Amino acid sequence: MFPQRFFRENLELGEGGETGVDNQIVEETFNRTGVSIMGKRMFEGGERFWPEEAPFHTPVFVLTRQRREPWERPGGTTFYFINDGIDHALKQAQAVAGGRDIRIAGGANVVLQYLNAGLVDEISIALAPVFIGEGLRLFDGVDTGRVAVDLVEAVHSPLVTHLRYAVKAA
Amino acid sequence: MFPQRFFRENLELGEGGETGVDNQIVEETFNRTGVSIMGKRMFEGGERFWPEEAPFHTPVFVLTRQRREPWERPGGTTFYFINDGIDHALKQAQAVAGGRDIRIAGGANVVLQYLNAGLVDEISIALAPVFIGEGLRLFDGVDTGRVAVDLVEAVHSPLVTHLRYAVKAA
Numbered sequence: 001m002f003p004q005r006f007f008r009e010n011l012e013l014g015e016g017g018e019t020g021v022d023n024q025i026v027e028e029t030f031n032r033t034g035v036s037i038m039g040k041r042m043f044e045g046g047e048r049f050w051p052e053e054a055p056f057h058t059p060v061f062v063l064t065r066q067r068r069e070p071w072e073r074p075g076g077t078t079f080y081f082i083n084d085g086i087d088h089a090l091k092q093a094q095a096v097a098g099g100r101d102i103r104i105a106g107g108a109n110v111v112l113q114y115l116n117a118g119l120v121d122e123i124s125i126a127l128a129p130v131f132i133g134e135g136l137r138l139f140d141g142v143d144t145g146r147v148a149v150d151l152v153e154a155v156h157s158p159l160v161t162h163l164r165y166a167v168k169a170a
Numbered sequence: 171m172f173p174q175r176f177f178r179e180n181l182e183l184g185e186g187g188e189t190g191v192d193n194q195i196v197e198e199t200f201n202r203t204g205v206s207i208m209g210k211r212m213f214e215g216g217e218r219f220w221p222e223e224a225p226f227h228t229p230v231f232v233l234t235r236q237r238r239e240p241w242e243r244p245g246g247t248t249f250y251f252i253n254d255g256i257d258h259a260l261k262q263a264q265a266v267a268g269g270r271d272i273r274i275a276g277g278a279n280v281v282l283q284y285l286n287a288g289l290v291d292e293i294s295i296a297l298a299p300v301f302i303g304e305g306l307r308l309f310d311g312v313d314t315g316r317v318a319v320d321l322v323e324a325v326h327s328p329l330v331t332h333l334r335y336a337v338k339a340a
Binding site for chain 1: 297299300301302303309312314317318319320321323324325326328329330331333335340
């Protein structure tokens with residue numbers, strides 16, 4: 001992500017940067033996202049590293065057991081902390097998405113919960129050629145009796161293969 | 171595989187079939203393969219289902235503990251049973267490949283042994299949008315301190331994303 005021009009601008013990392021297919025997909029994904037939903041771990045990781053002007057510029061719903069007032073950042077990002085499950089978070093997100101997409105940003109466990117609940121329309125994967133060797137697997141625990149996918153698009157740069165799948169009933 | 175024209179011809183499944191990018195890659199892979207190496211389980215699975223004229227038309231080295239005389243099939247396929255490890259199988263394969271590629275056909279465990287031994291130049295993956303839910307993971311146990319990959323190519327049909335990686339030292 002760090003060499004991409006849009007990412008650099010959005011996180012105020014400095015001028016310049018790549019303008020190829022990776023940058024284009026990062027920018028398109030940002031533009032079509034009206035709300036993000038994420039898990040507690042992803043939020044806590046980001047909370048430490050995002051600049052004061054957090055890079056979402058939309059409402060963000062954080063799934064957590066923690067009770068906390070909405071956290072408004074300069075630049076249009078407000079984090080809302082949801083304590084009563086994925087359905088309620090989705091309903092709240094739909095109410096404020098303004099016709100744009102709702103992005104289940106992660107982590108793996110949150111994506112999987114929405115996927116197995118039949119609430120996901122599309123999966124976008126940025127497949128980087130790196131062996132991590134540990135960590136969570138995205139589809140570990142996917143309900144194969146319920147969830148299936150069709151390939152919609154695959155484009156690549158030297159860095160990443162961008163895979164887009166439509167989700168359907170198995 | 172079954173709708174692909176080259177696969178149908180090679181296994182004598184009948185005329186016709188798809189002639190798109192999937193078929194092209196199946197055919198190219200066959201043409202550049204001078205020898206295949208496979209594990210015992212893959213061989214035993216195939217032994218039951220291949221037609222008498224097995225679909226390799228080259229020497230095939232099978233890694234196994236079983237001692238068995240070479241098994242010659244009509245059409246140019248001969249299976250050799252190797253009892254003394256992956257290095258010896260590779261040396262034998264190099265001696266008869268005639269300048270064409272040596273294909274580590276599988277399964278996952280055999281691929282991983284060659285990969286971790288630093289003996290693989292390139293990995294080709296046919297990524298199908300299907301959740302299996304069980305089975306062996308291809309890179310489970312990959313030596314991340316030794317093995318790394320660069321993306322060389324990604325092309326796709328509606329059925330499969332064909333990913334080609336060059337292997338390098340980590």
